[in-house]
Amino acid sequence: QVQLVQSGAEVKKPGASVKVSCKASGYTFTSYYMHWVRQAPGQGLEWMGIINPSGGSTSYAQKFQGRVTMTRDTSTSTVYMELSSLRSEDTAVYYCARGNSQQLAPVGPWGQGTLVTVSS
C-alpha cells in the first residue's frame, strides 16, 4: 500500500533552517507529484508547494518564495522540504501529501506529519 513516512520532530532557533524528509513506498515514485502542506497549532491547512519527483521541477506558494526549497532523491524515493530564515510563526506540523499525475489535483494519502518548533 502507499505509504509516506516523514522524519521526526525538530526544534530550531529563529533564523535557522529545517529540512524535512518524506520517504515514499508502495507506488512508482516518479509518477506522482508531491505536495507540502503545513498546519500551525490549532489552525487550518496551508499549501506550500509542489515538486515533480520525475524531473525535480517545483512550484511554490508566493508566501514561501525565496525561503522554501523542495528537492527529491529518486534513488531512495524521498522528497525533501527545506525552510530557511525560520521565525516563530513557522511553528507548525508539516505534511507531505501525494498528488497525482497532474499538478493541480487533490492530495492523498498524507504523511504522518513532522512538528517543527521554532523557539529561542
Add this chain to the structure above:
Amino acid sequence: EIVMTQSPATLSVSPGERATLSCRASQSVSSNLAWYQQKPGQAPRLLIYGASTRATGIPARFSGSGSGTEFTLTISSLQSEDFAVYYCQQYNNWPITFGQGTRLEIK
C-alpha cells in the same frame, strides 16, 4: 488567490442525524473541489474529489455536490467516527487553497 469560505465554523449534530457542511469559493473553481476529514492528532484524509466523487474506501454516507462557487458535503447518518474537522480545497487555480475548516461535534 481564491478564498475558500466554509460554514458554519462549528456544527453540532446528534449521532444518526444528517450533517450538511458548506464551502464557497471567491470565484469559480468548476468541479475542482475536494473535501478532507481530519481527526485530532492525525493527518487529513481525502474524502471527496471532483466535487462529488468519493475517494477509495470512503463510505457511501459521505456525498458531495455543487460546482462553480457553491459546494456541499453531506454525511447522511452520522457515526461516532465522523466527528472531526472537515476542510474543503480548490485545485482549479494556483495556489491551491483550503477553507478554514468546519468542526463537526457531537450534540
